[in-house]
Amino acid sequence: MDAASTCRDNGRNAFAFQATSELLDSEEKEFTRILNELQDTHLLLIDNHGSATYFKKFDRLIAKANDLHIPTFVCSSVPDEMKDFRNLFPFSTEEYEFVHSCLELSGLENTTALILWACKTIGEEDIDIPPLRYPPTEGFYHPSLPDIYDFVSHEKRLVKEKPTIGILLHQFYYIRKNLLPIDALILSLEAKGMNALPFFLVTSPNEVTGAIGIRKFIETYLIRDGKPIIDVLIINMSFSQISLSDPGDGTKNDPIYNFFIDLNVPLLQTITMYRSYEAWAQDDQGLSVMEISSGVIWPEFDGQIIAIPLGSTGEYEGRKNVGIPIPGRVERIAEMALRWSILKRTPINERKIAILLYQYTGETEALGDAGGLDTPQSVIKILQKLKDTGYGVDHIPETGNELIEGMIAGLTNDTRWISEKQMRERTADLVSPLQYQEWFSKIPTKNQEKISDDWGPAPGEVLVAGGDFCIPGQVNGNIFIGIQPPRGLFEKVESLIHSNDMVMPHQYLAYYRWIKHVFGAHVVIHMGTHGTLEWLPGKGNALSEECCPDVILEDMPHIYPYIMNDPGEGIQAKRRSWSVLLDHLVPAMMRAEGYGDLLQLDTILQDYLRAKRGGEEQKAKDLITEVRSIVLARNLTYDLGLPVDAEIEVIAENAERLYDYICEVRDVIIKDGLHIFGQPPADERFLEMIYALTRLENGKVPSLRESVAKTCDLSLQDLLENPSGFNIDHQLTNGALVDLIDSRCQQLIEKMAEVKFDRDLIIFAIQEEYGEHYKDLETCCMFICDEVVSRLNQTTDELTNMIRGLDAGYVPPGPCGDPTRGNVHLLPTGRNCYSIDPATIPTPAAWKTGKDMADQMIERYITEKGEYPQKVGIVVWATDTMRTGGDDIAYILWLMGLRPIWSSRGGTVTGLEVIPAKELARPRIDVTLRISGLFRDSYPNLVQLIDEGVEIIATLDESDEVNFLSAHLKQDMLARLKEGLSEQEARDMALVRIFGDPPGNHGCAVGEVVHASSWKDRKDLADVYTTWGAHAYGRKFRGEKVPELFKEQFAQLDVTVKNRVSREFDILDVDDDYIFLGGMNACVKAYGNKDPVSVIGEASDPKNVKTRLLDEEIRFIFRSRVLNPRWIDGLKPHGFRGVQEVMNTIEYTFGWDVTSDAVDDWEYQAAAEHFLFDEENRKWIEENNPYAMHNIAGRLLEAYERGFWETDDETIKKLQDIFLESEEYLEQMGDLHE
Known part of the structure; x- marks a missing residue:
């Protein structure tokens, strides 16, 4: 020192x-x-x-x-x-x-x-201690001005016509004159015609140093008469400025004041990295664990827009550990600030906005697809709001279908049904090869070469007509409603089996350049969850100029409406495309309840159980005959694992199991339609959502259902654990009592709504009706009145804050996750959402949940196989980790026999502790992970933690019977030594248990191959999974390709696992589940020649976790949601977009079957009859999205033709007729035969 x-x-x-x-x-x-x-x-x-x-x-x-x-x-x-x-x-x-x-x-x-x-x-030396030096704690800095300079004088000389950019850096760097990156940024801003106002400061107020703190600083330096003097604020400081602005003293309970709301300008977060330029340039992850935490995650808590790195650390003129500006990145940050400033300063009626829908598969039926969002109707809501605000909007469609029909009448990414001539006639515009070459020549040489290598010389073949690039979409005044260009995976799907590094085609670049330079958009809005831009190849964080998202988006302001319960993928968009991430509400949720034969079966089973209990043998015999008839007709023997044609005696023996199962199906919550951006659930959906949000405890607020149960002297937990049990006092089964409790909950919510959620009236009514049992119920009802209703009504903030973002204002931050998991505090939506601190994962709550699910999995395996599983494969995602606080991480550690060590303060995980074998009371299980690319990029600390845990357990001195991981390590080391590796190399390879996406890339590609039907057998799917997933990660591995090791590890798996967080989405709602877990199953089947026990864990209620076999889970979803009339009835008001949900469910069902053999014949049959042979449902599909009709019929026929579904000739004939009729209709619409 x-x-x-x-x-x-x-x-x-x-x-x-x-x-x-x-x-x-x-x-x-x-x-x-x-x-x-x-x-x-x-x-x-x-x-x-x-x-x-x-x-x-x-x-x-x-x-x-x-x-x-x-x-x-x-x-x-x-x-x-x-x-x-x-x-x-x-x-x-x-x-x-x-x-x-x-x-x-x-x-x-x-x-x-x-x-x-x-x-x-301490040393007892006779020394005079000099007085302390008090350096300035905050002030104005400029490299061309004296150190101590009067800012007020400088402020008066600002050119008001120029955009003014504030810059904040920590006083630490000013004192040490470590200012090279800031100096470079100042020069770049000024060279581009902006006023640069750099300041140094200390975030926290401090009596010792005299620091006034950032809140007072902003009030003093950056606000005049209640308005900001700057257009944009660039923050080159780590951690959360809001959190540090008012550090606690142990007595404060109120939330910290967010002074950035008063400033109301975009905050661009940039970082001067601790690492060298060379280390950053060579690292596909981009940042170290500490840099991600301090420079990305914590600033997100402030609502900062995560930009790119400003500088690195290195040596300069003999000085070590000084900041060095990164050429190109400095300029990009300045350009971002300029673009946000231009947006702010452009009059509203002159601002141009590009709103992009998705068409991921490239097919018309998929236009506007997005997780949980009615995108067409949402765009209409946005257009209405824009027009009311003064934006130039020429036309607002009446309905979502009208908007979609207008886009289809123009040009979409789907050119199957139209000629090249029609493409040129329908396109919004054309981009000539000459114009494109001008744009193309300006991107980095490396990117030019890679695009040309993958797609040939420009223009290529994607959306090209007559040698020109086509621009799908429609110009509506100053609004361009477009379609994100094809990523290219489906256009070259055949290459995915062997290639995992393909970049976007030429047209992708041409499209975004046209938006910026020809249409002249000031800002781009990507509409819903999710697009492809943020998943393009490149670094995980801190992007370079060669990272594809940077190449495409450049400096464009970016606003991204995103569903609140997908924080992981949303965070990807924040960090890799510098978006303001506006979270939106999930669809309204409702109790599945009974329907059709299931409802009848519920009633008959109750009567049967009552008759058996009362000794009415003949009545019971008659009733069980009726039960058997329905069970066989509805194929319920599959659900219970009984013989297909089970006799009456077998049905009678399993009557209680059957009733418990029916009750479970009825009790689950399912989606009621889709969310419309900026619009709270209306009417009945509003009341349903209140119920769904209060089914579980919300912190210290008791569950509504449990509170109502208490008024009847009942324990909800006891009822749920034993639905077929009989309550003598009420003379009802426990399942019927749960129905009664839910009915009372709904009646109570309806009564509250009738009095407009008036607290006093509700308290009086509760006390009058429930007497001494009302306390918990009163607490819950007041919570509904004070919090739930107001937060739901504030869903309008989604639109309000979108307008705020379009004004280049500050969008306040907020947490995200699953609201129906006891998380009302996550509302209202419309916030710039953030994730959680990775250092706290797994949390103590997640530790308990993960352990419970892991124990259930082990118990189920023992039931199935009669022994402990030795090798378990698990899919681990960043999104689920953020939503739960690390259920999956806890699951993994517990299987291995490890527990986290939490710090004495703050709950930070500081290490791992071995659970003694005697305490564990079972063998240590060998766990192999398939992590997502997002997990790799977001949680490098957890990759290291688990890798460390593997080594700890593998090297314990325990018997093979006690420690499966250690036993396998010895076997694997011998295999590696025989391959010629050194002892250390063999050991390192034998310890690899974490596999993931290619460095700098994301995905599995199984979904694209299945969708395009470009596979011959299951081995093709396993090979795709291997190509994209056989990359080793850990403390010694950074994504090295190890396909043979990957195949060896996955071939040996006894169990495969994917855990689910909530019922807001299930495994037939999204394709990622079947792609990751199904792909893993395909590997076990193809390389190991065996069927793994594949399980789905569910923690929608952390106190009542459930584990089902994969095929059981699919049947459960079919019973509760897919075949439930309430589900499709909820989708019907959403027209074209609603039909997509049905289409997606059918495709994902098929995906599970081709990868995992997890779908029964009856499920395909039921889907065909319910969606296509039912006249009302078929007519709805046909009228609203005939393209999807063709898709659904085609997918079901593919299941039959590939041998996954056995059915009768009549069914196939009906499907073929539907398929051919729809194809003929679509050809006529495209007018191919003109």
Whole structure:
């Protein structure tokens, strides 16, 4: 340290050593070195930037210092944290304040004074300690102006016609003159015609240093008369500025004030990385674990727009560890600021907006698809709001179908039904090869070469007519409603079996350049969850100029409406396409309830169980005959694992199981239609949503259902655990009592709505009706009145904050996740959503849930196979990890026999602890992970944690019978040694248990191959899964391709697992589940020649987790949702978009079957009869989305033709007729035979 050297130069016997928490947390050897250094240490200083909770080994360091009786001073940005550690520093208050001042003021002079104090106080030397130096804590800085400069004078000289950009950097860099990246940014901003206002400051107010803190700073420097003096604020500071602006003292309960709302300008977060330029350039992940946390995740809590890196750390003119600007990135940040400023300064009636829908598969039937969102109707709502606000909108369609029909009448990405001539006539515009070449020549050479390698010379073949690029979409005044261009995976699907690094085609680039340069859009809106831009190849974080999203989007302002319960994929859009991520509400949810024969069966079974209990044998016999008839007719024997033609005796023996199952099907919640952006659920859906949001506890607020149950002296938990049990007092089955409780819940909500959720009237009514049992119910009802209703009504904020974003204002941040999982606090929507701190994963709550699900899986395997599973494969996603706090991570650790070690403060996971074999009471299980690319990029700390855990368990001295992982390690090492690897190489390879997407890329590609029917047998699907997934990750692996190791590991799996978080989406709602888990099953079947036990864990209610076999889960979804009239009735008002949900469900069902053999013949038959042979449903599909009719019939025929479905000739004839009729109709619509 420079200060210690200065002291020695002046004759003092002073030595010091230092290390960063990031280094100590990541390198155990370095931490051990520091612990050894403590043996000769007289004073330990721990200076936390933020809280001690983010130094994982803090507790271990403190414990060692205590053992050695070393005086320790802990400095923290959290005052109450400092109070807790005051006792570690055994000196007077005056001396404590002196040391605190030295650390807070920092700088060479003050650090030198601190060491001299130690020499005097601890070393007992006779020394005079110099006075402390108080550097400026905040102020204006400009490289062309004197150090201390009057900002007020400078402000008066600003050119008002120029955009003005504020820049914030930490005072630390100003004091140390570590300003090269900021200087470069200032010059770039000014060169592009902007006023640059750079400031240095300290975020937290501090009495010691005199710092006023960021809140007061913004009020003082950046706001005049209630309005900002800047257009955009670039923040080059780590962590959350809001959180650090008002550190707690242990007494505050109110939320921290968000002063950025007052400023109301876009916040561009950029980072000067701790790593070198070379390390960043070569790393597909982009940032280190610490950089992701401090420079990305925490700033997202402020609502900052995550931009790109400004600088790296290196050596400059003999100075080490200084910031070095990154050429090209500095300019891009300046360009982003300029574009947001132009948006802000352009009059509303002149602003141009591009709204892009998706058509992922490239087919017309998929136009406008998005998770849980009625995109056509949402676009209409947005157009209405834009017109009301003053934007130039020429025409607003009456319905979503009208909007879609208008787009189809023009040009979409689907050119199957039209000629090249018609393409040119229908396109919104054409881009000539000459114009494209001008744009193409300006992208990095590496990208030019890669696009040309993958797609040939421009223009290529994708959406090209007569040599020109076509631009699908429609110009509506100053609004362009377009379609995101084809990613190219379906256009070259045959290559996906062997290739995993294909970039976007020429037309993709041409389309976005046309939006920017020809249409002249000021901002782009990607409509719903999700598009392809953010998934293009490139770094996971901190993108370079060669990363494809950067190449495509450049500096465009970007607003992205995204469903609230998909935070992981949404965060991808924030970090890889600098979007303002506006979360939107999930579709309204409702109880599935009974229908048709299932409803009748429920009633008959209740009568049967009552008759059996009452000894009415003849009546019971008659009733069980009726039961058998319905069971066989509806193929319910499959659900219970009974013989297909089970006799009456078998049905009678399983009557209680059957009733329990029917009750479970009835009790699950399913979607009621789709969400419309900015529109709260209306009428009955509003009441349904209140019910769905209060089914579970919300923090300390009791569950509505449990509260109503208590008024009847009933335990809801007991009823749910044993539906076929009989309650003597009520003379009803427990299942019937649950129905009764739900009926009362719904009646209560309806009564509350009738009095417009008036608190006083509701309290009076509850007390009058329920007497002494009302307390929990009153709490819940008041919660509904005070929180649930108002938060749901604030769904209009989705539109309000979109307009705020389009004004280049500040969109406030908010959390996201699954609201029906007891998370009303996640509402209202319309916030710029953020995720969770990865250092806290798994949380204690997730630890319990994950353990419970893992135990259920083991029990189920033992039931099926009579022994413990030795090897388990599990799919792990970033989205689920964010939503649950790490259920899957807990699941994995528990299987291996490890538990997390949480810090004493803040819940940070600091390490792993081996659970003794005796306590575990079962073998340690070998777990192999297939992680998503997003998990790799978002949670490198968890990749390292699990990899560390694998090594810990594999090297325990335990028998093979107790430790399956250790046993397999020995076998795998021998295999690797026989291949000629060294002992260390063999060991490293044998320890690999984490596999994922190719470095810099995302996906499995199984879905594209299945959709395009471009596969011959299941091995093709397994090969695709291997091509895209056989990349090793861990502390020693960064995505190396290891296909043979991958095949070997997956061939041996006994169990495959994918856990689900909630019922807001199920495994037939989205394709990712079958792609990841189904692909894994295909590998086991193809390479291992065996059928794994494939399970789905469900934690929609963390207190009542469930585990089903894959085929059981699919049957359960068919019973509760797919064949439920309530589901399709909810979709019908959504027209074209509603039909897509049916189409997707059929395709994903087929996907599960071709990968996993998980679908019964009766399910295909029931789908055909319910959707296509039912006249009313077929007519709805045909009238609203005839393209989907063709798709659904074709997919069912494919299932038959490939041998996955056996059915009668009449069924196939009907399907063939429907398919051919729809094809003829579509050809006529396309007018191919003109």
